[in-house]
Amino acid sequence: MIDGVSNDKICIYCHQTAPDRFRGVEHVIPQGFGRFGSKTPTLDCVCDECNGYFGRELDQLLTRDTYEGISRYSRGQLSSEARPQRRVSLTIADVGEAGGFVGFRVSVDGTTGQLMLPAAQFHVHNFKTGKDEVYFLPQIPTLVLPEGDYGKPGANGEKGTWRCKVLAPSREDHDAMVEALQRAGIDFRPGTPFQIPWESETGDAPSFLVEITSEIDKPHKRAIAKILMNFVVFHLGRDEALKPRWNFLRRYVRIGEGEIKARLSNRPFWTGQETDQLRFRDDSISIRIENLDGNIVGAIEFYNLPIYEMILVQNDALACDQEIARRYTPGELPLHGEKRPV
Numbered sequence: 001m002i003d004g005v006s007n008d009k010i011c012i013y014c015h016q017t018a019p020d021r022f023r024g025v026e027h028v029i030p031q032g033f034g035r036f037g038s039k040t041p042t043l044d045c046v047c048d049e050c051n052g053y054f055g056r057e058l059d060q061l062l063t064r065d066t067y068e069g070i071s072r073y074s075r076g077q078l079s080s081e082a083r084p085q086r087r088v089s090l091t092i093a094d095v096g097e098a099g100g101f102v103g104f105r106v107s108v109d110g111t112t113g114q115l116m117l118p119a120a121q122f123h124v125h126n127f128k129t130g131k132d133e134v135y136f137l138p139q140i141p142t143l144v145l146p147e148g149d150y151g152k153p154g155a156n157g158e159k160g161t162w163r164c165k166v167l168a169p170s171r172e173d174h175d176a177m178v179e180a181l182q183r184a185g186i187d188f189r190p191g192t193p194f195q196i197p198w199e200s201e202t203g204d205a206p207s208f209l210v211e212i213t214s215e216i217d218k219p220h221k222r223a224i225a226k227i228l229m230n231f232v233v234f235h236l237g238r239d240e241a242l243k244p245r246w247n248f249l250r251r252y253v254r255i256g257e258g259e260i261k262a263r264l265s266n267r268p269f270w271t272g273q274e275t276d277q278l279r280f281r282d283d284s285i286s287i288r289i290e291n292l293d294g295n296i297v298g299a300i301e302f303y304n305l306p307i308y309e310m311i312l313v314q315n316d317a318l319a320c321d322q323e324i325a326r327r328y329t330p331g332e333l334p335l336h337g338e339k340r341p342v
């Protein structure tokens, strides 16, 4: 398919060769995670169509709606927008001074890295799943709460078996939520209105511990696999990346075909990392590709979070000098790393 092509340009994802379709630049690590000095790894062999697709479908998700994505805010890598997280659930944890705020669904403002003023929300316990569910104002008009799942609402002054509450940042938001519930036929009678004292007397926002829940699904895995494929291209070159052994990974990243074997690991990424001699700041991203258990395996560690390990090519091996690891720290040159101990 690619033999005999003499163009200077070829896309390693779709094999596009038209020179005028390579105006943009693909970054090995999405720029949301930072710029890595003058050694920011970029690729000139990803076409504009693939680059645009990755930006929309994979990079945005990874940088805004994953654990590592929101973790970047506390490493000084802020976003340009204050959009609530959709795929990562953040709730105020049941510790310390949280009190009645426990379970309040919140989100992080990407422009500041701080918790955003949360929207009014209706919490109701689902007895079938054993979980509290959270609904926001736009969802209320179509909300249906079958008795078999949620219990009996109160009626005619009698208390029902529903376990529910309304949490809101202000009295007005609280009342608007109660009104919406009643308009939707949900006879919620508020007790004492419960609202967040978001501004304390000193003007400081209160501080809460937050519990983060997220699911590593296919789009998330593809976004990580893309970084690993880009890393392969950057370090091993375009000719290597165009070899058929990378076809599975290429197609998985670009069109979502197939499924990749992946796991999370808590082992130290670098040899000696657990000792006092080698202690890193936790604001860097480490990536490696290596031979492991008869396969070519890629691994990436964002900050001090668990490491993603993925089988990139099954039943194949890199040459010794193709095994490679790098640590990227914003503003610093990438560090050449050793392979970790097996």
Ligand SMILES: [Zn+2]
Pocket: 011, 012, 013, 014, 015, 016, 046, 047, 048, 049, 050, 051
């Ligand atoms: Zn392409």
